[in-house]
Amino acid sequence: MSFLEGVLINVFILVIITQGVYLLTGMTGLFSLGQAAFVATGAYAAGIVATRYQAPFLLSLAAGVVASVVVSLVVGYPSLKLRRVHFSLATIAFGYGIESILNVSTGITGGAIGLIGIPNITRLWHVLLAAFLTIALVRNFKLCRYGRACVSTRTDEVAAQVYGVNAFVTKEIVFAFAAGISGLAGGLLAFYLGYLSPDMFGIPISAEYLIMVFFGGLYSQTGVILGTIFLALLMEMLRATAELRMVLYCTIILIFIIFRPTGVFGTWEFSRAWLAGLSGRAFGPGVVKEGVKDNGFKQA
Amino acid sequence: MGSNRRDSAPAFLEVRQVEKRFGGVLAVNGLSFQVLKGEIVGLIGPNGAGKTTVFNIISGVTRPDRGLVVLDGREVQGLHPFQIARLGIARTFQEIHLFKELTVLHNVMSAGHLRATYGFWEGLLRLPRVRRIESRLAEESLNMLSMFGLGDVATAGAGELPYGLQKTLEIVKALITRPRLLLLDEPAAGLNPEETDRLKELIHRIRDQFDLTIIVIEHTMDLIRDVSDHIVVMNFGEKLAEGHWDEVRCNEDVVRCYLGED
Amino acid sequence: MFFQQLLNGISVGSMYSLLAVGFSLVYNILGIVNFSHGAMIAIGTYLSYWCVRYLRFPVPLALVIAVIGAGLASMGTERATLRPLRRRGQSSVFFFIASLTVFNLVAALLTYISKGNIESYPSAFLTGSFTFRGLMIPRIDVVMLVIAILSLMCLTYVLFRTRIGLAIRAASYNLKAAQLMGINIDWVVAGTFLMAGLLAGIGGSLLGVKYAVYADIGNMVFKAFFSCMVGGLGNLTGAIWGGLLIGLLETFTCAYISSSVSPAITFTVLIVLLLLRPQGLSGRVTEEKI
Numbered sequence: 024m025s026f027l028e029g030v031l032i033n034v035f036i037l038v039i040i041t042q043g044v045y046l047l048t049g050m051t052g053l054f055s056l057g058q059a060a061f062v063a064t065g066a067y068a069a070g071i072v073a074t075r076y077q078a079p080f081l082l083s084l085a086a087g088v089v090a091s092v093v094v095s096l097v098v099g100y101p102s103l104k105l106r107r108v109h110f111s112l113a114t115i116a117f118g119y120g121i122e123s124i125l126n127v128s129t130g131i132t133g134g135a136i137g138l139i140g141i142p143n144i145t146r147l148w149h150v151l152l153a154a155f156l157t158i159a160l161v162r163n164f165k166l167c168r169y170g171r172a173c174v175s176t177r178t179d180e181v182a183a184q185v186y187g188v189n190a191f192v193t194k195e196i197v198f199a200f201a202a203g204i205s206g207l208a209g210g211l212l213a214f215y216l217g218y219l220s221p222d223m224f225g226i227p228i229s230a231e232y233l234i235m236v237f238f239g240g241l242y243s244q245t246g247v248i249l250g251t252i253f254l255a256l257l258m259e260m261l262r263a264t265a266e267l268r269m270v271l272y273c274t275i276i277l278i279f280i281i282f283r284p285t286g287v288f289g290t291w292e293f294s295r296a297w298l299a300g301l302s303g304r305a306f307g308p309g310v311v312k313e314g315v316k317d318n319g320f321k322q323a
Numbered sequence: 324m325g326s327n328r329r330d331s332a333p334a335f336l337e338v339r340q341v342e343k344r345f346g347g348v349l350a351v352n353g354l355s356f357q358v359l360k361g362e363i364v365g366l367i368g369p370n371g372a373g374k375t376t377v378f379n380i381i382s383g384v385t386r387p388d389r390g391l392v393v394l395d396g397r398e399v400q401g402l403h404p405f406q407i408a409r410l411g412i413a414r415t416f417q418e419i420h421l422f423k424e425l426t427v428l429h430n431v432m433s434a435g436h437l438r439a440t441y442g443f444w445e446g447l448l449r450l451p452r453v454r455r456i457e458s459r460l461a462e463e464s465l466n467m468l469s470m471f472g473l474g475d476v477a478t479a480g481a482g483e484l485p486y487g488l489q490k491t492l493e494i495v496k497a498l499i500t501r502p503r504l505l506l507l508d509e510p511a512a513g514l515n516p517e518e519t520d521r522l523k524e525l526i527h528r529i530r531d532q533f534d535l536t537i538i539v540i541e542h543t544m545d546l547i548r549d550v551s552d553h554i555v556v557m558n559f560g561e562k563l564a565e566g567h568w569d570e571v572r573c574n575e576d577v578v579r580c581y582l583g584e585d
Numbered sequence: 586m587f588f589q590q591l592l593n594g595i596s597v598g599s600m601y602s603l604l605a606v607g608f609s610l611v612y613n614i615l616g617i618v619n620f621s622h623g624a625m626i627a628i629g630t631y632l633s634y635w636c637v638r639y640l641r642f643p644v645p646l647a648l649v650i651a652v653i654g655a656g657l658a659s660m661g662t663e664r665a666t667l668r669p670l671r672r673r674g675q676s677s678v679f680f681f682i683a684s685l686t687v688f689n690l691v692a693a694l695l696t697y698i699s700k701g702n703i704e705s706y707p708s709a710f711l712t713g714s715f716t717f718r719g720l721m722i723p724r725i726d727v728v729m730l731v732i733a734i735l736s737l738m739c740l741t742y743v744l745f746r747t748r749i750g751l752a753i754r755a756a757s758y759n760l761k762a763a764q765l766m767g768i769n770i771d772w773v774v775a776g777t778f779l780m781a782g783l784l785a786g787i788g789g790s791l792l793g794v795k796y797a798v799y800a801d802i803g804n805m806v807f808k809a810f811f812s813c814m815v816g817g818l819g820n821l822t823g824a825i826w827g828g829l830l831i832g833l834l835e836t837f838t839c840a841y842i843s844s845s846v847s848p849a850i851t852f853t854v855l856i857v858l859l860l861l862r863p864q865g866l867s868g869r870v871t872e873e874k875i
Contacts, residue, residue: 054681101860108618109859112814115807116852123849160447167446167453168439175422175433182420185382186500187408187437196443226807227692230620230685237682242424269693277686280679281669 028147032215034255035150037235038248039208042161043201044236045247050170051197052177053107056229057098057114058205060121063224065091065206066213067125067132070141073214080144084210091206092199099198103191118226125221137220138213145215153211157204162244164200173197234276239288246288329553334393335360335536336381336504341390341400343376343560350376351387352560358504358553363530363537365551367544369580373560374540375417378506381538382414383407394504409437413502415493417509417540423482427473427492430481431464434496438463464499471495471525486513494525498533505529507539511546523549556580588720590840591833596726597795598832599733604788604805605812605824606740607781613757613819614777617677621662621684623806624691625782629655629789631695634798638707644794652786659782660775662687667778668771688803695800703799725795736787737825740780749776757819808835811855831855 040062047053068090069083078086102113125132132138164170172193175183180190213219239250257275261268334357343351351373358364366374379385381392383404392400399407422430439460441453468474471491476484481492490510497505507526511519523546530537541547547554547568554571556563564574571577604626611619633651636642642650666683714723744750749772756763756773764770793802812831816823834854838847 054678101856105859108818109814111618112810113856113859115810116856119807119852120849123845123847127843127845163447163449167449167457168436168441169443169446171429171433172436174425174429175436178422178424179420181384181404182416182422183433184404185384185408185414185420186434186496187405189403189405226804227689227801230689234682234686234689237679241678267697270690270697273686273690273693277666277683277690280683280686281666 030259035154037255039157041251042157043204044232047201049241050173054111055114057118059224059228060118061091061202061205062209065209069210070213087210088206091202095199095202103194139218143217243288245293337393339391341387356555362552365547365554366540368557372557411503413497413500414506421481428477435499505537511543526550594833594836596729598829600788602825602828603784604809605828607784608809609824621687623688623803625655625659625785626789627803629786630793633790651790655786656779656782659778663778705797
């Protein structure tokens with residue numbers, strides 16, 4: 024595997040993960056500091072299934088996704104009933120919890136030393152395919168009624184409920200969806216690295232995902248994708264500066280957050296309508312149709 | 324609609340002995356009234372009389388401590404707001420509760436959550452059925468917006484609209500849910516007389532066109548006079564009087580409560 | 586054994602209380618969860634450690650320098666990140682992210698400087714212990730407890746007897762109204778961050794003496810966050826009790842069960858607690874702000 028392929032695999036695994044964070048934080052307004060723990064769940068589940076039971080690649084990935092989703096349902100059921108601040112706290116607790124479980128259960132996870140001997144199967148095209156699928160699913164979700172339910176829940180939970188949105192179930196769906204995405208990314212990561220250790224998935228890592236989502240633009244799926252790619256590449260480039268890279272990286276992000284808090288892309292989305300706008304034609308959803316403009320009822 | 328019919332016809336919505344206490348304050352105290360199918364009922368009373376609390380109870384935002392709310396023969400008190408929405412009750416808010424960051428069209432489509440009848444997996448895969456339902460919903464939303472004079476601003480941000488249009492948008496959002504019962508909380512507040520006149524016409528018109536039953540809270544008395552078939556007057560959480568405009572207007576208690584005691 | 590653990594728990598808990606109170610002060614005024622508090626803890630830890638280690642300052646002087654340094658750093662953070670966002674009327678979630686970044690930044694910086702090593706104080710000044718009625722009592726535990734009590738007394742004095750304290754209390758009831766009453770909000774916010782930073786500095790430097798000096802010590806902020814939640818977010822007295830409770834819970838699970846599952850147990854207890862009493866133990870319901 025070439026150096027570049029390794030870099031790109033890292034980058035696109037992050038793209039997959041931040042799609043989940045975008046669902047949670049950008050669309051639904053839930054701040055999770057335990058997202059890395061879902062990545063860990065997926066990674067370890069896939070890794071364990073692969074090393075202990077010699078499960079094939081795809082089956083192991085599926086096991087990772089399923090494990091993550093199941094855990095998210097168990098964790099989400101109580102914690103999503105809490106107020107939003109308390110939910111963030113619960114996710115931190117979950118992050119710590121997973122870390123200590125991974126550390127303690129030495130027999131299954133390898134404990135603090137880590138899980139080793141996972142076959143190196145992941146190639147760039149696997150990750151690209153997974154990233155593409157994730158992005159497509161998240162986009163579809165955003166455009167469907169559940170996506171709108173998320174946004175209305177974030178904006179005004181009482182009003183959303185009055186329009187028939189079950190806010191709790193909506194949050195559960197999103198939480199599980201995001202966990203599934205994280206689990207998939209975790210599985211790919213496991214088969215890329217070949218080893219896993221608990222400290223790869225701490226709370227600071229979850230915080231970093233959040234920062235990546237904010238960097239590109241909290242409310243823009245395009246922004247989140249491009250922002251993540253940019254930051255992940257930046258991180259790779261800064262590898263040359265060795266230990267200082269985290270410092271530089273955080274400084275750059277901080278400057279951006281202060282001077283452009285809504286993220287580089289704000290709410291802008293890449294769309295056909297935008298492309299058409301560039302070429303001077305207008306079509307696509309969101310453009311008001313001629314002819315239905317006025318039925319003569321109320322002139323504003 | 325005379326009082327004869329009220330006595331005989333079965334109620335579409337019945338509020339029976341409802342009580343709600345906030346801390347030491349009895350916001351609603353043993354309130355009972357009935358609304359017939361197709362009626363427009365005015366709910367009036369001085370500020371703090373508990374009118375909005377009644378709306379909150381009917382729409383499930385607030386859980387009553389005691390009493391029943393019966394919609395079309397079914398007890399609905401204590402259900403969650405989204406369950407009540409599914410039974411066909413929609414409402415507007417006194418303080419505007421728009422999704423301010425979204426466009427006007429998106430606001431309406433978000434409110435149309437229950438109208439988009441497809442499941443999670445279908446939505447995720449964006450099957451042709453989903454696209455069809457979505458474009459139908461978008462079209463219906465646009466039509467509805469145009470009908471209320473908001474067609475031109477469909478792509479504007481909801482928060483950027485002038486106040487009057489935001490109030491209209493609230494009504495459009497309630498209507499897109501295809502309710503059977505519509506609760507309007509002070510729809511005329513902040514509107515000028517001309518806009519208020521248009522609102523009167525609009526309330527009648529949506530009742531007929533969408534086959535609605537409407538309860539409206541309002542302080543603008545001439546709107547109440549012109550639209551209400553029946554009026555319920557509240558004061559300090561209790562029902563002070565009810566009846567037709569002419570009956571209520573002459574009621575001594577009501578006059579005293581509005582003009583002050585002497 | 587039991588009494589030693591009890592004292593240990595109370596003294597660690599008292600440090601958590603200090604951290605939690607600082608965390609709560611900022612939350613009260615601005616309604617923001619301020620994770621840069623963790624950075625201030627770490628700054629406090631390292632400043633005092635460096636002063637002792639490299640400059641050979643006596644420990645008390647080092648502690649004073651560390652506390653002041655953390656206070657100033659906290660004020661500086663507010664000035665550099667929060668104020669520009671606040672001036673432009675941005676939502677508080679952006680500060681939340683900025684504060685997380687500051688937290689990560691300082692942790693990264695300290696990892697870089699310390700090369701990821703875990704260090705401990707060279708002198709035995711505070712690390713010894715004495716015997717009292719047959720009980721071995723570590724000196725640091727007593728010092729921590731005394732300093733915590735003194736700091737809380739000072740804080741109470743500042744909050745209830747001084748002009749800035751009055752302004753801070755007014756602002757935590759209603760920031761907008763306080764502004765309309767002619768209170769200089771920039772000044773109040775800066776003052777609050779200064780106080781929070783001072784408390785973080787005290788907690789950070791003493792916890793560094795007790796445990797060890799390492800770059801991730803800022804993670805203690807999560808414990809402060811938990812303590813606030815237990816006591817009811819936004820409630821200062823609640824934060825103190827919350828801190829003590831967490832300290833005790835942690836010490837006892839470590840001592841009697843296992844140090845590696847201690848966090849998991851602590852947090853499970855907390856989540857169950859929050860489910861049963863979302864308003865925290867103290868019972869004051871505060872408005873949801875984030």
